[in-house]
Amino acid sequence: MCHEKNYIYDTYGISSITYEVGDETPRSAIESSAIVFAEEMMSLLLRHKTGTKNAQ
Numbered sequence: 001m002c003h004e005k006n007y008i009y010d011t012y013g014i015s016s017i018t019y020e021v022g023d024e025t026p027r028s029a030i031e032s033s034a035i036v037f038a039e040e041m042m043s044l045l046l047r048h049k050t051g052t053k054n055a056q
Helices: 004-012 027-047
Strands: none
């Protein structure tokens, strides 16, 4: 079985992230946590050294 995340990484060297919340999570909590997640993720991405997946 092919998982899309693994296929994209194996083929293009592009990582992905899955952000999941519970079905019963209040929308206000999702909005608050999504903002923090997005800001922290961008901070990490901007600090990440780019290159091919096989680069050392």
